[in-house]
Amino acid sequence: NAGVTQTPKFRVLxxxxxxxxxxxxxxxxxxxxxxxxxxxxxxxLIHYSVGEGTTAKGEVPDGYNVSRLKKQNFLLGLESAAxxxxxxxxxxxxxPLAQGGETQYFGPGTxxxxx
Amino acid sequence: xxxxTQIPAALSVPEGENLVLNCSFTDSxxxxxxxxRQDPGKGLTSLLLIQSSQREQTxxxxxxxxxxxxxxxxxxxxxxxxxxxxTYLCAVYNQGGKLIFGQGTELSVKP
Numbered sequence: 001n002a003g004v005t006q007t008p009k010f011r012v013l014x015x016x017x018x019x020x021x022x023x024x025x026x027x028x029x030x031x032x033x034x035x036x037x038x039x040x041x042x043x044x045l046i047h048y049s050v051g052e053g054t055t056a057k058g059e060v061p062d063g064y065n066v067s068r069l070k071k072q073n074f075l076l077g078l079e080s081a082a083x084x085x086x087x088x089x090x091x092x093x094x095x096p097l098a099q100g101g102e103t104q105y106f107g108p109g110t111x112x113x114x115x
Numbered sequence: 116x117x118x119x120t121q122i123p124a125a126l127s128v129p130e131g132e133n134l135v136l137n138c139s140f141t142d143s144x145x146x147x148x149x150x151x152r153q154d155p156g157k158g159l160t161s162l163l164l165i166q167s168s169q170r171e172q173t174x175x176x177x178x179x180x181x182x183x184x185x186x187x188x189x190x191x192x193x194x195x196x197x198x199x200x201x202t203y204l205c206a207v208y209n210q211g212g213k214l215i216f217g218q219g220t221e222l223s224v225k226p
Contacts, residue, residue, distance in 0.1 A: 040218060042119075042216040042217055058213070090159070102147060104149075109157070
């Protein structure tokens, strides 16, 4: 049981380049989330998904797209990276109330630097 | 709009001291509240989850309280150790299961 994993761990992009961050969970959770963490800003929700094939916007969705083609995977895409997207990105999945109380499990994070 | 504030932003204490971290939120209509720990360069680890109907939760040397009416939660750490040094994040679940995070308190416990 690996929990929540994220790929890659670190990436450097040039402005305008694109990339996809992959999140995978093996806990059969329906809900998955993408956050970004910036100094002094805490964690902010980018997009989330309530199940396979669904996505929804969070607090700071602009410049990002997501897809949830398989229940275990949640992809975050940057079509044209900007320096303002330099951040640490965390993925999480949510354990439902019926399975012992709602809590979110977080991945180790992806550090992204956009030059 | 729900806002979560944590005070202080940073705290340095000598080993063995008891300490309290504070969290406040503006909208009392929360589903539950969760405290996390984050080590430098790492992800978040859940410490304690308090359901909206509960007033406190305990795990080892940690005790978290919740007062919905005043919009406050505290995390009490007893007999602090250098290994407790980390950033502690408070987050509230709004309806729909979205977590709203505070900015965290960076704790340093000196030997």
